[in-house]
Structures are given as C-alpha cells and as structure tokens.
Amino acid sequence: EYFSLMEQSIQQDPANPALLMEVGGAYGMRYDYAAAERCFENAILVAPRKSDALVMAGTQSRGFERYEMARNYLERAVKEPKPPPDTCVKLAEIYERFRLLDQAAELVDRALHMDPACALASLVRARLDRLGGGAAEAERRLLPLLSRSDQNSWSTRIRGWYELGAALDTQGRYDEAMAAFLKAKAMVLPKAGPLIAGQKRVHAHVKAVTQKLNAEMIGRWRAQGADLQPPCRLALLCGHPRSGTTLLEQVLDSHPDFVSAEETMIFLREGFAPLLRGLPAGAMMLDTLESASPGALRQARQNYMECMAKFMGHPPGARLLIDKNPALTGLILGFVRVFPEAKLLVALRDPRDVCLSCFMQPLPLGQVSSIFLTMEGTVQEYASVM
Numbered sequence: 001e002y003f004s005l006m007e008q009s010i011q012q013d014p015a016n017p018a019l020l021m022e023v024g025g026a027y028g029m030r031y032d033y034a035a036a037e038r039c040f041e042n043a044i045l046v047a048p049r050k051s052d053a054l055v056m057a058g059t060q061s062r063g064f065e066r067y068e069m070a071r072n073y074l075e076r077a078v079k080e081p082k083p084p085p086d087t088c089v090k091l092a093e094i095y096e097r098f099r100l101l102d103q104a105a106e107l108v109d110r111a112l113h114m115d116p117a118c119a120l121a122s123l124v125r126a127r128l129d130r131l132g133g134g135a136a137e138a139e140r141r142l143l144p145l146l147s148r149s150d151q152n153s154w155s156t157r158i159r160g161w162y163e164l165g166a167a168l169d170t171q172g173r174y175d176e177a178m179a180a181f182l183k184a185k186a187m188v189l190p191k192a193g194p195l196i197a198g199q200k201r202v203h204a205h206v207k208a209v210t211q212k213l214n215a216e217m218i219g220r221w222r223a224q225g226a227d228l229q230p231p232c233r234l235a236l237l238c239g240h241p242r243s244g245t246t247l248l249e250q251v252l253d254s255h256p257d258f259v260s261a262e263e264t265m266i267f268l269r270e271g272f273a274p275l276l277r278g279l280p281a282g283a284m285m286l287d288t289l290e291s292a293s294p295g296a297l298r299q300a301r302q303n304y305m306e307c308m309a310k311f312m313g314h315p316p317g318a319r320l321l322i323d324k325n326p327a328l329t330g331l332i333l334g335f336v337r338v339f340p341e342a343k344l345l346v347a348l349r350d351p352r353d354v355c356l357s358c359f360m361q362p363l364p365l366g367q368v369s370s371i372f373l374t375m376e377g378t379v380q381e382y383a384s385v386m
Helices: 003-014 017-029 033-046 050-063 067-079 085-097 101-114 118-131 135-146 151-170 175-190 193-212 217-230 245-253 266-276 287-293 294-312 326-338 351-359 367-373 375-385
Strands: 234-238 258-261 318-324 343-345
Touching: 003 017, 017 033, 017 050, 033 050, 033 067, 050 067, 050 085, 067 085, 085 101, 085 118, 101 118, 101 287, 101 318, 118 135, 135 151, 151 175, 175 193, 175 367, 193 287, 193 367, 193 375, 217 287, 217 294, 217 326, 234 245, 234 326, 245 258, 245 318, 258 294, 266 287, 266 294, 266 326, 287 326, 294 326, 326 343, 326 375, 351 375, 367 375
Parallel strands: 234 318, 234 343, 258 318
Antiparallel strands: none
16 A cells, blocks of 8 residues: 555656655565665656765665665765765775775775764774774774764764774773773663663563463464465574574575575564554563464465565575574564474574673664663573573
8 A cells, every 4th residue: 555655656746856765765675676776766867966866775775685786876876976975984884794895995095085084984994994903003093083072973982982892802902892892881871771671571571471381382383384384494593693693594505405594574574563463562472373363374474485585586496495583583482383394493602602792792772782781681681582
C-alpha cells in the first residue's frame, strides 16, 4: 500500500528529488535494489544540486547495507566540482570497509587539505594510521581533536576517545587505554539511563522465558515441522557479538555446498515480527510462538527465504544457507519455531575476551549498546544472551 501511494505521488510530482530519494530508500529496505537505484537515478537527474543528490543516494545505500552501490554514488560525488570534505570522508570509510586503506588515506588527506579542522577526517585518518601499524601516529593525531570543546564535534570526540583507547591498547599501555574508553563512556552515560533500564527489562523477560521453557514444548514444535514442508537447508550461526562468528562464517562460506549471508534484520522483520501482529503489546515470547498457526509459520518461512534471496542477489538453491547473526541469539526460540529443521551453530569464546571486546567497541547509542557502557552491564548482557 505504501509503494502504491508513493508511486502515485511520484507520477503527480516527477521532479521532486526528495520524494524520489525517500521512495528509493524504502525500496532498498524491502530488498528491491533495482527499484531503489531507479529512484535514485531519477532523483539525481532532476535535483538542482547533483552532488547533494549523489551523496544522499550513497548515504541511503549504505543505510540498507548495499556498500557497492554506496561506493558507486560517492565516487561520482567526489568527482563533482569542489566536493565538501565530509563527502571525501564518507567515501574513505566505504574504502576502509573494503580494506582499500591507501585509497581511503588519500581521500582523508584531501579532506584535511580542504579543511584542517574537519573532526571526522581527523578521526578517520587516525584510525587508518592505527590499522596501518602507526598507533603512535594515531595517538598524536587524536590529541588536538580530543582537546576541542565545541558542540559540533561532540559525537566525533566520543569516537575519538574510543580510537585513542584502541591506539594505546595496541601499544601495550593498558591502563591508559582503559581510561580513554571510560572517558568516552562518561560522555554518553548521562543520556543512556532509560535505554539501560529498557535492556534490563529484556534481561528479566529472557529469564522468565528460560524458566518456562521445557523440552516437551521444543519437541512439539519440531513434530509440527511436518506441516511446514518443504524443508529448508538452513543453519543459524549465532553466539554473543565479538565471539568469532565472522571468522567462522568466512571459513564455512569457502565450502562449495554452503552459502552464507552477513548479518541482516531479515529474520526479525520478515520471520518473527509478523507473528506478533494482532497480539497485545508485551506478549511473552513463548505465548507468541505457541499461538502461531501453521499458516502464519508457512508465511514467515516464505517471507524470510524470498527476502534472503533478494538480499544475496540469488537463491541458495540446494546449498546450505548459513545466516550469520549473533544478534539473533536471543531469538533462537523464534528461529526454531519457524524453522524447526534448522541447525544451530553457537560460537564460543572465553567470556572475558568477549566482554572486554564488546566494552571497547565504539557503538552508536541504542538500547543494546547502552548496556556496554559499564563493565558490569556488559557482563550482565553476556550472561543473559548466553
């Protein structure tokens, strides 16, 4: 219904670049990347400032995790006359993701030449120094950024303290590194109280679910799998974040009989969330899963497999599909309910390493990441998830 209405709006106002950008972003969120690109290209064609439209298309593409598409638009943007420093840095971060560190460094240096006070460029340049083995140079570059007090650089300075911590850790200066991480967290903690409380409610819910769960219930779900034919060759690769799932996925993906998908929200959005429709807010997970009809489960399976094929660009065919997704560890029960035939691969790593690694990550503030602002909260989150 959304797309029908919005396409009608485009027909009535075909020269509205903002409308085209919005619909393109929505198509991307629905895994229709060809339609997203069509809307973006039309927006660029009619936009009064082509460079701004190219940057917006790149940003939207990055938002729905099509990094090659984002790279294409941002490369076109930096070729426009006088691109702003931020555009160069955005493309540099895409290059960094592809491990094109030399090209990334050239772009960041270009941005700093245009604006030596560009906070984001200073941060990214320091990170590239550290990744290239220059931890001491990264530390030196970060100090002017961290001495600033202007509001515009506040969020970048938070990331800067995390980056300084990483640079100090690389040099073996562990006490100084921990002090830098704590400085970053102290800047965020005053805003995090409601989010931390929300995540602790999640912990209580998980505890209640584990107390109510029993083997008979799981056995009944597996027996009902006969109503959900045909079976899917599927495995969920999960565990706590920072427990080695990425390395394990890369190893498994090298096998010709396997195909893996990087972390997505597809199961949550297309497989699990539809089961909640029509239920009261705050319904217990087990009650939701127990009440799911065979028809709803079949639809969830179909939605998931179709969207996963769109996301990957091809169906898995006869290969085993591996959904690498530590974020779904808390939804293992939902995964088993929808796909009782699925295999479960749980990555295990020393919990101390996992907790420290999570504590050190410069994550955007959200409900789950808020719990990593203290070591105590990080340990509580690990215990709840695992």
